[in-house]
Amino acid sequence: MTGAATILAALAVPLAGALGILLAGRVSANLRETVTLVTATLLAVVVWSLLPELMAGARPAVSVAEVVPGIEIAFRVEPLGMLFAALASGLWIVNSVYSIGYMRGNNESNQTRFYTFFAIALAAAMGVAFAANLFTLFLFYEVLTLSTYPLVSHKGDAATVRSARVYLGILLTTSIGLFLPAIVWTYIAAGTGDFTPGGILEGKLGGPLLGLLLGLFVFGVGKAAVMPVHRWLPAAMVAPTPVSALLHAVAVVKAGVFTITKLIVYIFGVDYLFGQPSGEWLLYAAAFTIVAASAVALRQTNIKRLLAYSTVSQLSYIVLAADILKPLAEVGAAIHMVAHAFGKITLFFAAGAIYTASKKTEIAQLAGIGRRMPWTTAAFTIGAFSMIGVPPTGGFVSKWYILAGAFQADNYVAIFTMIASTALNALYFLPIVYLAWFGREPEGAKEHGEAPFPAVLALTVTATLTILFFFFNGPVIALERQLIEVWE
Amino acid sequence: MPEYLPPAVILIVAALLIGPTRGHVRSAIVLLAPLATLWAIWQVPDGVVLTVPFLDYQIEPVEGSDLRRLFATIFAIMAFAGGLFSFRQARWYELAAANAYAAGAVGVSFAGDLITLFLFWELMALFSTVIVWAGGTPAARAAGIRYAVMHLIGGVILKVGIEGTVVHTGSIDIMPVLATNFDTWMMLIGILINAAAPPVSAWLADAYPESSPTGSVFLSAFTTKTAVLALILLFPGEPVLIWVGIYMVMYGIIYALLENDARRILAYSIVNQVGFMVCAVGIGTQMALNGAAAHAFAHIIYKALLFMSAGVVVYRTGKSKCTELGGLFRTMPLTTVCGIIGALAISSFPLTSGFTTKSMISDAAASQHLVVVWYLLAAASAGVFLHAGIKFPWFVFFQKDSGLRPKDAPWNMAAAMVLFAVLCIVLGVYPQPFYELLPYPVDYEPYKPGKVLFYLQLLLFSGLAFFLLLPLMQRTRTISLDTDWVWRVALYRVAYGIGAAAGEAGGLLRETVERIRGDIGRFGRRHLGAGESGQDRGVFSQAWPIGVTALWIAVLLIAYVVVYLL
Amino acid sequence: MSGQPERDDRNDRKDRDHWLARPENIRLLWRGFWVVLALTVAAQIFIPVKGHFVVDGWLAFGAVFGFFSCLAMVLVAKALGYSLKRDEDYYLKGGYLEDMEDRDA
16 A cells, blocks of 8 residues: 555545444444444554655655645644654554443443444544644644544543533633634745744744744643643543543643644754744743642642643643654653553553552552452552653653753753653652552452453553563654655 | 562562462562572573663663672672571561562672663662551551651662763763763762762661661671662762761761660661762772772671671560660570671671771771871771770670560571671681672782781770760660751741631631622622522532632732733 | 568579679679770880871870760760750651641641
């Protein structure tokens, strides 16, 4: 298959799958689950087949339609997008296995609707990953928001719907109110919206206006959850856990930080932005988010809300890394997408498994749970260590590159933020780890065992991936280094 | 298959196997793995033996030298003796963690490059935390979390220093440097945190005594001594270390003198002894470095012996406070004798290992004409006898009749103590074979009559001072405030205050926005016919979080523009 | 039978108590200690102690230095103790993690 056809297939497969799921849902649950798994596997195969070309330096592209002269829907695969798409498609398989265990274990209703919109959301994620210009990216970005709304409000009760409205409200407000104007402004200033290595704004826009545009973009891409546009994330915790895993590891948040990184590399241009003092504020905004979100996480008593704030903090690692504007830091930003994805999805899988097995949602209830659910607790521990950045987890690798990049720029703000956040991460994860393994269950506690097998299988896989990524990260690093060969 | 397996791997495998196995198989693993590691250590030749690609580098997990083999040897011996001491009494996860902890120490010993060093460093931090936690009490939990955060911060500071060095010099090799720029200072600080240097020395006495009676034996050996090794490898002759070391020496004595809990006394004593080593590294001559290494070797043995004797007491009586102990010599003669031997060794009493090793450091100071340092070290030697050599055995085993009549040590604990007690004496009486293992050639004669006499005078008259001043040293049910007050109380209060203030501000903002939202909602309902139900309506009327967000964005953008234009 | 138990008791207490704990032995030990101390100083007449820095070679320097540095250290510790000592339960009220413990409980 040619590159162009592959790209279109990457969009078509999940969309067709969505249709298939909808139809299969009328027949039987097992058939529907099978369609999901087949679709996910097929998508992964399609997307990963692009890898050899990418590693060799090729950039497959395809143009679909010209909406207005100068503005077209087009796709182009480059290292960042490849990474995002590969990550999303690969983890969709694992997430689907987990969903089966979770949705059935909790006897959730409306499962067909769930799996259908999941597939549509993945299609949108592919569109975001492979977008060749701002317009295409924006289009699929919005589809992603809309297609995940039914997933967030899945439960259907009043409280959930209210939170889901917050989710939708913030994401739509920021994207239409800030992101869209920023895109329009870019098109006007640069004459194009195409993602170009080295950026398109050099010489076209500078000074304080550049900083303003950066601000519109950063806060317009609400999915990156830079404070203060982060409130949608904890609000979205009302969703069933497979959705949280999707949101927090696979599609939505990664789409956000991916977009910001892509903007910095391909619209603003790393070297150009480095020379512009008006872009410096982003460093501080990201550093603030990292520390403040961790501080808020310290005070959380609900497991998923703690994980949500941890995610807000970790996402800004990527934004910080991207804004260090040095080669190794950009590589670090890309790798952290992977490392954080593996670690955070493991954490959410564990949280959901605990809920499915015991209906527990609060941290204080986790005393001694390590004895009842050793696999789940072990996975949680590994995920927690990855967040802190302890070897041998993937988190260590990405933080290494981010710090190395910080040294290339002698960026002490970044360095000290990393030190502070390591301490904060330890402070809110370690008590949970202790409680789970060494704590004592209260008298008369309800007996329960491990979560349903598919859930445990999924979380074991992702925990293993977290550790494997520490040892086997060569190809990923090689791929992302191509990003910096452009201007090195 | 690499030709030379990192010896640490044997201990890691053992740690993994301890959990799944039971009974005699588990005991065999606990006892044999360190011995196997010891054998493996002595197969490692000089120089870099193994390179492995990692990230963008070729790291060198195994590099041999006399110094490295020396440290690795004592770590392996310690793992064996500790295992012998604990295998019948400790929980399985404590034993597994101990093996992993020892593996980290052995790994650091043979690390040929900075990255390998750091990876094993973190391994040690993780598993030593588990050992602290295995103490099982709420105090152990809290102390363990403080310990873990302290060591993770130390680790990240070390990592920052290493990465800076690697990025700026392009090399990952371990080479002696001086603390001259940000990178080297961060490395030094990171290592010193593990060495329990000021101002964070408090972590040691905070965490170690909270572990189980067997756990503290393991803890006493590895973290601080790998820090000493790292200092020898990276910062020999760094002048600031002389004074950091002296401070640690005095700090340990003073706080130990004030302390009531037997194991806390020993913990402060560790800081004191490590201070000698740190000072020696600062002096930096061959004799000084020999002294630091020799002292580290001997110290691990006699400190473990002391913690073992204290551990037996805690195990048998459940008590560790001097105010509650005393007179145990009646029913625990073996433990008492072993404790006394350990106490004599730590005091550098002639015929013990302390005398043949620690005195090298004083001599090194003398030959460098560091007058003040020499006098302080001499006074410190007297002080060691005071706070550890006599105080510890006196208050625990003699002092008064506490009424306790506990049984003596179980056979395995007794065996471990006897082993180490014998080693203390052997190294004291016949140190020559040991001197051959030291990194630099030794032309030091410990048993010159004049020197023996001097030390005898010094120590015996310190003993006299102790007994005469006994009324001034009555034990009280107290602890002594230390720098950790800053992060246990002060920082916490500050953080709480900020959190409360932020909460207030947030609450105020929320109220304002609620009012605005209410108004908009009513307006919408009246003029736009917006109902309460339906998704689309929801988007509009559910304005408050959007409102907060929008307000913030507006404020930020305006602020930005204003600031930039100013 | 009634006259004997008292004597037996006394014998029990005194004779059964460890030889180290008996007052007459403690006195003996002290006397021996003084003798040893004197010997170590006296021995310096016959065994020269090489001083690194002049003073430390003087007669009984080790003895004097050891005694008085210990005295100094005990006094300094005592003095510092007045400001540093706190009740052993001090940290159980007011620490961050101890608060979390209450929340978890």
